[in-house]
Amino acid sequence: MTDAPDHPDRSTSALSRLGGLVGRHPRTVVLIWLVAVVASFAGATGALGNQSLFERLQSGDPSVAGENLQGRDQLVAAGRSATSTHLLQVTDANATSPATVAAVRDAATAITGIDGVASVAAPQLVPAGIDSPEARSLLPTDGDGFAAVVTFDTDLEGDARDRAQEQVDAEFDDLVAAIPGARGTTGGLADLIEAITSQVEKDLRAGEGIALPISFLVMVLVFGGFVAAGMPIIGAIASIAGALASLLGFSHVIDLDATVVNVVTVLGLGLCIDYGLLTVSRFREELRARVQGRPASEITQEEVLAAIVRTVDSAGRTVVFSGLTVAISLGGLLVFEASILKAIGSAGLSVVVVAMLVALTLVPALCVVGARRLLKRGTEQAPEEGVFSRLATWVFRRPLLVIIAVLAVLGTLAAPAFDLRLTSSGKELLPVSAPQREFFTTLEARYPQLAGPDVQVVATATPEQAQAYAAALPVVDGTRLTGRVETVNDALSLVAIDTPGGPLDDGARDAVTALRADRPDFPTKVIGQASGLRDFTDSLRERAPYAFALVALATLVLLFLMTGSVVIPVKALLMNVVSLGASLGVVVWVFQDGHLQGLLGFDSVGAIESTIPMLVLAFGFGLSMDYEVFLLSRIVELHERGVGNDEAVIAGLQRSGRIITSAAVLVVIVFSGFVAGQLLIIKETGVGLAVAVLLDATLVRMLLVPATMALLGDWNWWAPARLKRWHARFGITE
Template sequence: MKGIAARAALWSARHRTLAILGWIAFVIGVTVLAGQFQTIEATGADQGHGDSKKADQIIDGAGFPEQPAGEMVIVQNRSSSDRAAAVADVTAALKKTANVVDVQPAIQSPDGRSSLVTFGISGDPATASERVGPPLDTVASVQAAHPDLYVAQGGDASGDKLIGEDLDKGLHTLSLLSIPVTLGILLIAFGAVVAAFLPVLLAVMAVVAAIGLLAFASRFAPAVDTTMHVMLLVGLAVGVDYCLFYIRRERDERRNGADPHRALVIAAQTSGRSIWVSGLTVIVAMAGMFLTLDATFTSFAVGTILVVATAVLGSLTVLPALLSALGDKVDAIKIPGLYRKRSDGRVWNAFLGLVLAKPLISAVLAVAALGALAWPALDLRTKGEGIEDLPPDAAIVQAYKAVEEAFPSSISPAEVVLQGRVDQRKITEFEKAVGASDGRLAGPVEVKVNPAGTVAVVSVGLADKDALPLLREDVVPAVFGPSALVTGEAAGEADFNARLNASLPWVFGFVLGLAFLLLLVSFRSVVVAITGVVLNLLSVAAAYGMLVFVFQYGHFESLLDFHAADGIINWMPLFLFIILFGLSMDYHVFVLSRIREGHDRGLTTRQAVREGIGRTAGVITSAAVVMVAVFALFATLPLASTKQLGIGLAAAVLLDATIIRAVLLPAVMALLGEKNWWLPRWLGWLPQIAHEPPPAPEAPAPSRELISA
């Protein structure tokens, strides 16, 4: 047998006990060891870019006393009630509250309708969310005592607690739902409990093992806290798909009359090889995130590569061993009304007949539909994550919005970092420049100096988005010189966007180029490779358009519980491109392998397309439904980023499995005919890879004794 997948399947079938026990030992072993080593999480020093990162590193090394996590309480008139009494009550109550330090006198808003009381949470700022409960209760009691006023608390600690609790609850629910939803879909697809249970079991084990491996990988690339959620998303999708492809082909060959060994050999030689090529393509796509030089993307790349590689490993080793051990018992516990010995695919074949009868019209209609969906993407804008990306009805969101409107410079001030002794004349000059900025820079200007007197941090409020360029490009260089650095939330976001924009051409070029080369080598066709890349780009463009339509233009706001913003989360387009491009290759490689298999047997291209897509339509539909269901669950989480991720992935996979694979791909291949397989002579050195399953062994010739008898 030729090929890695086939040799792995043959070895696993011959040593199935060793393969099964070895897989179980591998999963348990890495999980136990990971618990001993722990996963190293990325810190602020690992993240950031440009001047803001340099400034943060200077501050971290300057020896400033650790500042408590800052919180604020807004007391606002919403009627004619007296605000002074409520301000006095909240100030006095906070001073007596556990974990509260440094309560400051209230400041008044310019419009005279609001008062702001600031204070800190004692202890390590990183864990302040664990100690912010008492002040939240205090503020709630003051609000209850003054129902005619609006009294609310906001800050990093309270935000982390309230939103974190909602997010953890949502992720827990998602984890509980994703597995039974996937299992339910597979029960309908297979009609047998054992066959449906195997892909879910192996996918979950692959995710668990990959998370264990992440603990070791984090020594080289620290992990961000959302990496495990992305691993669950990708791992469950590809793990189930790979097993689904393999089991479906093995079952089909058994129903075609092949003995158990030959059925497994054919599944390994065809679907197993497709899994290997598809997994490699997905890994290559994910590796493109390394080129961003960003800690978050690097963590995502490591996590997704680990989970895809683990899913491929399980599909090519333990799955053949299980199929060999189970034999026809893989169809055990049949579900009445759902189990079918053979799917006739009547609906898909009839639809495919229409497409192949009028390929040009079908292609034009498909491209027009995708173009209409992608059209809003021309208006795609990006933005950093902000308070508007949280659930609009959350108490912390309403508090932040009230503070932002009444005290716009108090939410996220910029910080100018100066090295050397502080020149008070420069500070005075800076204060004058802030006063002359027409309100775009807002005071008061605050100065903090480290104990050694070698580093100063000058804080100033930013009234709008245009204030940061004014501060960085005009005011700071003119007053403090070019060595002064600006950091803060707005500066960090600007530097992140600059880094992302600089890396986009490299990431896109890397992913597209490597995907083209993998398809070229796998199918020995320039046309097939170009077609694959173009079709995947169409699905990504349509997904972008749908994101803009929903999240920028504000459609389905009430259904998805969000407020439209003026842009998509800045890291979302690049991340979606990489994930979608990788996952689209699952279907594309699987379908193309089946088409090439028919062509290698001597069928015309049109016949091979009809047979290949017709025979894979059922399994492609099942795999797509699994992915769409798992991805759609992410849209139920409270953050706009998770909603965009879920909707973008679900929409793209749905389009990819329907319009692209069922209409555009067969139509384009039918139009191109034998040109699909064009390969220049100078590329003739590419390796020959057999797509057709190995021929059945001939029956032995009868003996002379039998003939004479």
């Protein structure tokens, strides 16, 4: 390899000045971050007397402003809301016994007097008698027992709703206790939402409890010491605090789904570990270059300051480039109409900023404070040859064979993605043993009418028109649909339609298609889980090309500014497409096809949650470009200093390979920690992103990138003459 000249003078760059500021006042920087972290955790958990982040979360079907949402809004405006009901299921009780009838009537009298209760329904309260058709929906399809339904005022919310429900539950307890041998369970949609949001908090703690300690142990092995290993972990904790604080702020501006917290926090945790690892490693490299083998005790403060200035300038630019690429991928989510994707994109962007600030200020400050201890085990410079340079040399001898083999593996892994089937689970997000999932499973089996129909049609019509419409519903799969009509008011009716299977099975999906295609003379809105999923997927298909175009164009421009090449950015995009396709294929194989259910602790629903493909693609793309920037920054740095293509790639891989591999292992650990959670969508996200990082850091960065760069040679750096001149003026180089 040719000798590289010294670094150009960048002492006046903005990042160098920032590094100098941090280097001169490290303890002040650490103190400021400590105060910010404590305040962020206190605010997010409600310790400051405010409403906590987790109390402000919501849960429900991913929705867009389509027909399903419009129909639901019509019902809410007419005084109907699915979350306004609270149910009691009683078993081991004779519904017609005098003791039961008396207990139900006493409870109904007490419940009716509770502020906020609109009505109480039970089979013993039906005027026509418990054997009448009107009471049938409140009696089980088999066995003994009965159900009671309390409806709250639709405008009852917050603490008032909680107090009213607590009083109702107390009366339900007394009711069950008054019936000898009876057992009762309570639930409702509001309780299901509460169960999901509380599970988010539990999964977040469990994931962090697994990820942080294991990550620390791995970094001790990577760095060979507790001090160096602790710095990225401290940065990661600061990132979690910043993520929670930013999410709390966003919760006052936009509705945050419960899953947003886990997804965004995981991203911040992964990025901070990546950037912290890069910064600490680069600082040790820069400090060793200045100390040149002298004992750590002889390191001067001037050398520490010079090393941190250079570190923030060089590693800092890599962090900024990486952060921008991740921000670009998350920015693509803002193009979509779905509020959950916009929320993840918006909150994710703020978390990227936090991770960048941590890497540019807090971690460098910690490096300065612990500089001598970082090199306590030795100040010798790392050799230019090692495992990764030997791997690159091996790849350079057979690039075409490596390319074919890697693409074959990735293509095989991607194959299941072509059978992708989307769904939008409700209770299925929770484990089978969760009380609210058991409640709704039992309700669907024993009280199908209370559980709700698979598909509903909101008809702006008179009761007579609605009856005529229900009698002439379209034919689906050779069978005419049948519906029950419920009058909401004189101008609005609800047609309930049951289909074979559940509300998200093929029967319900086909019914939605048929009902939307065959409209009556009056306005109708088809609603239900299948209808909401149809609106969501239609919106995804409509907006996806614009999102992909935005991300691709911005990434091409950013990588061109970094490399001065048009070949490298295009190649990076194509490789990421193949890699992410493989990641999505693994998710389909595991969760849709039901492999590894026992190992990962889930029950397959035969499909993938509707938000997962966009999350895996957006987050996976950002993290993949993260490692691409790590590798390219070293290669470009050498190439700009006159080193040839082959030598620059081999040396760049040697210098960055350990960082990329270590960072990838740590991020995989982080995502795997969240696979241990209970929510299905969090498991799917964790597996998808862990696989994306694993494939990218091994097959793509270590094999495919050097193989393609070996095959293309100097063509890697080609750009039209006009763009070359433009890059010479505006490009961001060493």
